[in-house]
Amino acid sequence: MPRLARWPVGLTAAAVTVVHLVAGSLGRGYWFDEALMLAIGRHHLDWGSADQPPLAPVIAGLADLVAPGSMPVLRLVPSVATGLAVLVAALIARELGGDRRAQTLTALAQATAVFTTLAGHWLTPYTLEPVQWLVLVWLLVRWIRVREDRWLLALGPVLGVAALTKFQVILFGVVLVLMVLVAGPRELLRRPALWGAALIGALIAAPTLVWQAVHGWPQLRMASVLSAEAQALYGGRPGIAGALVIMAGVLGTVLVFVGLVVVWTDPRLRVYRFLGLTFLVLFGFFVATAGRPYYLDGLYGALAAVGAVALQHRREAGHRRLSWVAWPGAVLAVVVALVTLSVSQSLSRPETPDRVTGQVQQVYAGLSPQQRDRTVVYGASYIWAAFVDTADPALGLPEAHSGNRAYGYFDPPPDDHDVVIYVGAEPGKLAPVMTGLRRVGGTDDAPIWLGEGLDRPWSQAWPELRSLTVG
Template identity: 55%
Template sequence: MSVTEVPAPVTTPAPRPVHRLARWPVGTVAALVAAAHLAVAWRPGWFFDEALMLAIGRDHLDWGSADQPPVAPLLAALMDLVAPGNVLVLRLPAIAATAATVVLAALVARELGGDRRAQTLTAIAQGTGLWLAIGGHWTTPYTLEPVLWLALGWLLVRWWRVRDDRLLLAVGVVVGVGAQTKFQILLLAAVLLLSVLVLGPRTVLRRRHLWIGAAAALVIAAPTLVWQALNGWPQLRMGSVVASEAEFLYGGLSGVMLGMIAAAGVMGVPLVLYGLGRLVRDPALAELRYLALTAVVLYAFFSVTLGRPYYLAGLYGLLAAVGAVGLQRRREAGRRRLRWVAWPAAAVSAAAALAMMPLSTAMAAPEVGDAVAGATVAAYDALPAGQRARTAVMAESYIYAAYLDVAAPEDALPPALSSNRSYGYFPPPADDVDAVLYLGSTADELRPWFADVRPVGRAGDDATLWLATGRLAPWESFWPRLRHLDVQ
């Protein structure tokens, strides 16, 4: 009589135990972060990228624009519908997203086995990051991006703990929404997949839910990707533009490299670095080593390509959580030399973050927008009534154009034009518009297309107002030639 062997059923490992969420301390940190941003967010004045989001959302909302997907402009437009011109209401989505990163970072620590103290330290490190201290209340894509990266990281770590494949479907949704917010999450997803292929756990690549989630991500992201394709992929050309600005803005390669580290904050930097080390060395985290490789690859890529110092902001909380839980493991093993360091470091980190916040108000001072808008309105009003009806208002850079659109009194000016960045992809004026009131350092881009270009006023120390008359060709024939992505 033969015995037929029955294969053992495939079972999913039992989830690792976790501590309860430290609701009160983590919630308190998140509330304090939100309160600090609210305290500075009410001040009048838009940061220029906020002004751009509002201008796009209010007047030119589409599935995409030259360098921005539609989520941030859509949120700006919705907030402006609720409270037109109210800068505090405009910034509420950004403040909510920044506070949410605190909770998500703590949730990552919890999934890793972090206790109340580890969760709280992670929340403080995330909440006192220097980049988010500056821009955590601006409704811009790069302020909304960290919460999406952290949500992705939390889903991946939770999947590692509980092996619930439904989480992989959620990963796809987050990537899709992230792509509609800022395109870098597609790079993050690609590097994550390659890192898993190199280091494992390769079993995740055989999960059907992962690829269904990937398909969902593509479906969600498709509208803005189609917009890019139909308009020649301007986003791909932004890399060289960003790199060309690095020397002036950050001091070149060294500034970008140091900035990407320092942006994590006084407490975040050591926790992030310690977390990276733990991912590499700790056998218990072997299946998460791909996260360390992902962080290192992205850091190298953004350094070599001279990206922005805030490009890694969405990874700080994840790595800090690993570091905070590592300190917990040391404490549990009886190594307590650092037990008196954490809380003073938290206080110093919070003080440093608070000290950075006034910088955001200086960068969003209303004087610049008010000055250029006021001078342009005055010059426009000085034109004869018949000529005003045939005159467009145009700016040399998207910054000036956005300020004209959001800072000028309602109906004081026609919608602003610019050949720069997103504005260059908006439709040109109708052909009955044969003159341009131009704001910029020089109006050379208009001289081949207008019979006369002459200065008519000043708008601050750096900008001149020019009047271009006698259009020599139809708008449609030369407008595409004017488009450019670099800020003059």
Template identity: 55%
Template sequence: MQTVPTTREAASPSVPTFARAPVFVIAALTALAHLGFAIAGRGYWLDEVLMLAVGRHHLDWGSADQPPVVPLLAAAADAIAPGSMVALRVPAILATAAAVVVAALLARELGGDRRAQLITAGAQATAAWLSFSGHWLTPYALEPLQWLLIAWLLARWTNRRDDRLLLVLGVVVGIAIETKFQVLGLCAVLVLAVAVVGPRELFRRPALWAGAVVAALVAAPTMIWQAVHGWPQLGMATVAADEAQYLYGGRPGVAVLLVVIAGFPGTVLAVYGLVRFLRGPDLRPYRFLGVSALVLYVVFVVTEGRFYYLAGMLGVLIAAGAVGLQRRREARGAPRRVWPWFGIGIVVAAAALWVSGPSADPATPERFTQQAAEAYRSLPPEQREHTAVVGGSYIYASYLDAYSDEVGLPEAYSGNRSYGYFPPPSEDKDTVLYLGEQPESLRPWFSDVRPVGEPGANLSLATGRTAPWSVISEQWRTLTVS
């Protein structure tokens, strides 16, 4: 008598063996490469130094443009090994290496054999943007791992219909929201894609909605912080679009960079993977992932988002592309030679790693922080006691805070980005030592603003405060970097 398969059995095709050893070797080599550059690096990356400054002095449930997970990691690393740049970067390096493993696991869920898993792992490891930024502790260094985990959990649920995965998904989404808000867009698009192309059965699972509640509870603290402070994150979308014009050349530049940051062969595999998601019958159950990637790409181009916003989905497309090559190989009976591609990919990745060093050159921030410290120490003791150190932008303020212990500066203030939402100086601070290009911005609130320090040091001293700090802090707040 023939047995009719149950729903769970029908939805659980055999999954290839995981190529554990070689995939972990690729991940380990990736971690070692990034660790080497973390050890060799002498300076902080500009977004990394903000995370350190927030973690040291302003740890809260949120800030204007970043949720709290990465500043919390920075604070923990700084507490364990104060001032250690390597310790600071370990979480990012581990996340970058783990993304290699999860990308390979996703290829396996899509039906990829050992060869397809290795191709996926190699392409993920040599992605140009991740090679450039994967050793800096920033939200966008952790985001690819989180997005890949979301895609893998959904693909695994599609294969197994194990509802426990949906509860884990809720935890991952909640942590991802506490890391970077773009995941909210991913979730919205995934819901839309599943509603259009399936599997719609997902919506009938109580565990999905329980997972959504878990995600909401995990994310609640930072969302409450945003609500209390007037949702400054929404204003960052306009800022990102304005900056895209001169940083990337507007929409055309964003459109190209969103894809080519996958490097080579990542870009080739990602484009092919999108085609396979949309047209390949074997990937039909997972089509919602390809549709989501395509919709997000269009959204990020139209809204002129940051070029790295799609980095988390590129590994998903790469996995589909590697499985597509496997299907061609199976149909034609002869393997396609793809390994030479990785020669180019490794060169591109190595170049991106190499360029990341000069990009975090400490010479300039060390110079201006030292000059600020000298100007601060030159003040009469009584005046110094009542002087606040202010950065003209969050970049200046972050570097001042990062090097404050080394050069003997107090906590820095600014009206820019996250700093604009931190508490202002105390009312006994009636003088400002300003570091930045626009000291005239202080004139509405100080009777005298004059340059100090060495010529070209961009240092000014503002005296004669004419308004309370509560008023000044409200009016100097801006998300735009001058």
């Protein structure tokens, strides 16, 4: 068992944490999914929502309770999680027999993965997910080395917390077990501790699964919605396939490819074939179902660790042809990561949301006091509803509503609120409750409309207004 490369790995993990925390603190606006987490945490905490389990909103709500409106506090947990993922990836390399160089390469690969760099300081479920998947892999490879079942039992709480973060871990777990059945080590499946861990994870995740069942499993219906969005967002399945590769980053892509090959060719790494197969099966599944390009973020570090250890084996055998390429690749990866991080700053600028919410406030302030008491601010999509809910409290805006995604499963507006400020295109979407809205401002992307008088009560029409498609 090699010693942990404390200084290079520790400094890399610490640098990643600090850089993301500084980047997050300097940011002046919320990423739109981050705004949703904060809006749910402030106003709608429950055991679930249409497309997200509750953990990220709980963290957002607690951060807002401790320091309302503070970006550094809100983004502390995701920044730390991103840094911890670097450490855990290096620990996986160490469990595989990786020396100081292999651990450091793995840490750099995890630190410079594209989407991890882009989103590593946003408080979203997909930012918290990579470290959880990597911890699961680390526990498995440690059990393979030491064969002590306490490491399997530790899988249970991690599985449960991961399921409260994002549901993809359930698919990950199922595929992982099936690939162990195919490629071994099959002894793992005969350990009662493994199935005890699965039970513990299921019990922890049970409340959010019950919420989904009670509400008709909206998360399952999201698959077709995401598939329909894939063409416009990513160029369809070919674009997703390419993105799933390059999201590993410059260094990570090379090491992942090497890892996928050597689990079949390196005798010392063949026991980890199940990891390579799991990656390939999930890759194929996410391409076939037109999933999001970041769905494999939790596995890049694990396969990069395998690849880094394989390069170590070649170096120890006297083959250095590939080894000298690694460090220039690492330098290039860091440069690309820094550029990506700067891009993330531009993606969460507040200018457009502030302009829209400012105009909503002007329309709202222009109403009579009696009208304001009966006013509903309604977003065509959850994005605009979340931006209204997380706007500057000094604007004095009422709580926003929407029929879109998570908002469609919150309570409808009160039936006696018959004045509507509608944000978004296609005001005809409100036809189940009212017609005759007139445009009063907004931007090309988010026009603002005003209307008064309901044709039907909100509570009666709410199921017809509910939609998972962003509009």
